[in-house]
Amino acid sequence: MNRRRMLAATCALALATGTAAAQGYPAKSIKLIVGYTPGGAADTIARIVGEAMGRHLGQTIAIENRGGAGSTLGSELAARASADGYTLLLASGTLYGIDEHLYKVKYTPADFTPITRFTVSPLILAVNKDLPAKTLPELIAHAKANPGKLNYAHSGIGGTPHIAGVTFEKEIGTTMTHVPFKGGGPALQAVVAGDLQLSFGTASSVLPMGRQGLLNMLGVSTLQRSAIAPDLPTLSEAGLPGFEFSFWFGLFGPAKLPPEVVDKLFAAASRALADPEIRAKLVAGGNEAMPSKSPAEFHDWARASGKVQLERVIAAGVKAQ
Numbered sequence: 084m085n086r087r088r089m090l091a092a093t094c095a096l097a098l099a100t101g102t103a104a105a106q107g108y109p110a111k112s113i114k115l116i117v118g119y120t121p122g123g124a125a126d127t128i129a130r131i132v133g134e135a136m137g138r139h140l141g142q143t144i145a146i147e148n149r150g151g152a153g154s155t156l157g158s159e160l161a162a163r164a165s166a167d168g169y170t171l172l173l174a175s176g177t178l179y180g181i182d183e184h185l186y187k188v189k190y191t192p193a194d195f196t197p198i199t200r201f202t203v204s205p206l207i208l209a210v211n212k213d214l215p216a217k218t219l220p221e222l223i224a225h226a227k228a229n230p231g232k233l234n235y236a237h238s239g240i241g242g243t244p245h246i247a248g249v250t251f252e253k254e255i256g257t258t259m260t261h262v263p264f265k266g267g268g269p270a271l272q273a274v275v276a277g278d279l280q281l282s283f284g285t286a287s288s289v290l291p292m293g294r295q296g297l298l299n300m301l302g303v304s305t306l307q308r309s310a311i312a313p314d315l316p317t318l319s320e321a322g323l324p325g326f327e328f329s330f331w332f333g334l335f336g337p338a339k340l341p342p343e344v345v346d347k348l349f350a351a352a353s354r355a356l357a358d359p360e361i362r363a364k365l366v367a368g369g370n371e372a373m374p375s376k377s378p379a380e381f382h383d384w385a386r387a388s389g390k391v392q393l394e395r396v397i398a399a400g401v402k403a404q
Contacts, residue, residue: 105341105343105344106343108167108168109347110142111169112142113140113142113143113144113145113168113169113171114169115129115133116147116157116158116160117157117173118149118151118155118156118157119148119154119157119238119239119265119267120150120266120268121148122288123238123267123288124267124285124287124330124332124369124370125175125332126146127287127369127370128332128365129173131361132201132361133146135354135361136348136351136352136355139354139355140348140351144171150265150266151265152239153177153181153185153186153239153241153263153403154175154177154239155177155186155188158172158178158190158195159188159189159190161195161337162190162194162195162337163337166341167341168336168340168341168347171198171334171335171336171348172334172335172336173201173332174195174332175242175243176385176389177241177242177389178192178195178385179385179389179390179392179393180392180393181393181396182241184241184393184396185241185402185403186241186403192389194337194338195337195338196335196336196337196339196340197381197385198333198334198335198340198348198349198352199333199348199353199374199378199381200331200333200334200374200381200384201331201332201333201352201370201373202332202365202370202371202372203329203330203371204285204286204309204330204370205303205304205305205309205312206243206244206247206284206285206328206329207284207285207290207293207300207301207315208222208251208281208282208300208301208318209274209282209289209292209298209300209301210222210274210281210299211274211275211277211281212298214299217299218321218322219318219322219323220321220322222301223255223322226257226259227255230257230258231258231259233260234259234260234262234279235259235261235279235281235282235283236261236262236263236264236273236274236281236282236284237261237263237264238263238264238265238266238267238270238284239263239265240263240401241396241401243283243329243330243392244270244283244330245263246328246396246399246401247304247328248261248282248283249400250326250328250395250399251283251326253399254323254326255323267285267288270282270284271288271289274298275298283304285369286309286311286312286368286370287369289369290311290312301318302315302317302318302320302321303316304318304328305317305327306325309371310371311366311370311371312369331373331388333381333385334348345378346378349375352374353374356374
């Protein structure tokens with residue numbers, strides 16, 4: 084056999100082996116990387132949906148929290164993982180330019196395979212209960228009267244809660260000081276403790292504390308009221324017309340994930356997110372299930388959403404610190 088035939092045979096064998104492996108997928112447990120600390124929205128979503136997906140796939144999906152650097156630490160790990168479907172990533176639109184803009188990351192959007200969207204959810208503007216501002220107009224007046232003196236917490240530079248905060252500053256025409264944390268849970272704890280005055284937090288982080296009276300909740304960031312907290316007004320109706328922010332999380336794999344693996348993961352996620360019990364758990368945790376119609380549809384949607392987020396980051400002059 085000459086060299087050309089040997090090379091062709093080797094390639095054919097590798098392709099056949101890869102196809103067989105994909106068809107037998109999954110043959111062992113799967114790792115789902117979450118670039119945030121436990122207790123926040125991303126962690127909650129990953130555990131609820133991951134457990135349900137694991138049942139449909141017949142294998143355990145183990146959550147690995149890798150918080151820090153605006154979730155880029157976890158994304159770096161996922162980008163370098165083998166494209167075999169055994170390492171996945173829960174991520175948001177920051178993959179589409181924001182991470183590259185703010186951090187010295189070694190990946191681009193091309194280093195990931197989009198699989199499906201999990202959720203789209205509102206943020207809640209939460210303030211320390213002792214702050215002399217019990218309504219949105221009062222908070223705006225207080226912030227304007229004390230430029231640069233109010234501190235707001237967020238779950239990482241360049242993330243949606245951070246961009247919501249800087250956009251809020253521009254909308255009301257004053258400045259505040261932002262303080263990044265490694266996750267939504269620690270950020271809200273700082274507001275509860277009075278170390279910081281406010282935060283645009285995820286519903287899963289804010290609602291339990293707000294309902295216990297540990298925080299004052301001034302409204303949701305979406306233009307329409309949310310089923311997650313129907314008693315809360317939108318910030319638009321509460322005194323900041325047109326203000327809108329939402330955040331989403333989706334499932335990704337490393338680049339060049341085999342189509343057979345993508346299809347199996349998409350099917351498992353779709354079944355999980357269609358389950359009324361899973362949807363109810365997500366709503367109870369502050370998130371709304373919104374699966375994609377296909378991996379291709381998710382790819383296009385995520386890229387467009389990520390572009391909008393990047394434009395907001397650039398317009399707000401956000402820089403990593």
